Amino acid sequence: MSTVEVVTSIDIHGGILVGDDGSPASRQAVRWAAGLAGRLGAPLHVVRSWAISSAPRPATATGGYVPPLTDFEQAVLDRLRADVDSLELPEGTDLQLHVLHGPAGRRLVEASEHAEMLVVGTRGAGGFLGLRMGSTADQVMRHAHCPVVVVPVPGADDPDDLDTQLLGRG
Template identity: 40%
Template sequence: MSENELRIVVGVDGSPGSRAALRWALRYAEQCGGAVTAVIAWSPPTFTEVAPMPPVLSDEDSVARAEWELRKAVDETRASLETSVPVRQEVARGHAVRALLDCAQDADLLVVGSRGHGGFVGALLGSVSLHCVTHAHCPVVVVRPAAG
């Protein structure tokens, strides 16, 4: 990445909203000559239930799953857009908000989907996108997934 190249960070979790955000970021980067950093976050599971739980993935398995999900989203999206925009892929341990804000600390733009995998269906913004909009040190674009 050159010094003058626009740096765009995009959150990816495999959801339709994050796929839409990745498409938007790649198109924008192509238009302005920028480079994209696609970030996926993972957290070790927390246990709050007393009932027996299914086997838990190890940290290595969790990282491998996150890497696979990120690679799949990036590869499929780049192929569908037929773009050669450089995409750096980053797997971050921790909560998605913290990972995105940390990765976007020196970015020119942060792009997130309006809804991820959690929360209330139909809400205008998810908790991650809302936190990013209110706490990022760079402009934030929130992308809604295509209807249907």
């Protein structure tokens, strides 16, 4: 029986690395990083990490059949490609898409070893209401091997609205 291998690491040399989980904050981070990469003439590496629980359902998943992990990985890559295409990034962006199996913070820190910069949004798709900084952003700020930029989403966190939501009055 053969072993199914999925990608858990990438070896990039230079360029800007940006984490994307499909959230509004990560979409803003990709836009910002693409603008900077274009101005610098640097490649842009967009990374999405995944687990079975977060992966889109592969086309090969039919009644009673659980597809191999590589099919899930392809489904994640397809979704990432569609999400990035919808951003309408500047023409000529040297764009490279990567999907990595495993926890986002760990995979981004590992991939940052030879990057010029790592860019993330303030909060991702799995954040808790009211947090100003997500766990992935916090982890990469503490452990990345290169400079980190955390891109805020303007107007996304109205403090009065958050208080109302947290107190259950919204």
